[in-house]
Amino acid sequence: MIAKNKKDRCYRFTIEEVNADQKTGKTLQFDLQDRENLFDVVENLKQGSGLEPSLATKVGVALRLLGPVMMQNRKHPLFIDFMPHFKNFMHNLKSTVKSALKEK
Helix, strand or coil: CCCCCCCCEEEEEEEEEECCCCCEEEEEEEEEEECCCHHHHHHHHHHHCCCCHHHHHHHHHHHHHHHHHHHHCCCCCCCCCCHHHHHHHHHHHHHHHHHHHHHC
């Protein structure tokens, strides 16, 4: 995958279903172009969100997957009611993380 914009970063996600006996089941794979450095987002959440590291990783990845989709489709009926809440959540999250990182 080649980034459309030189500032975009490219990521490839692979999700594997793992059964109880550790055998791999179904697999999903997709590419993502993002203006944000996903690794920095996750690291900042680990250091400044107050979440356990594994939860911070999941939240960081989830936000970078959902956020841009919502922004591009903010008037879509699926997102229109949720968008103001998401925006408020993101402002609160960013200020919380920023404050925590300043204190360190």
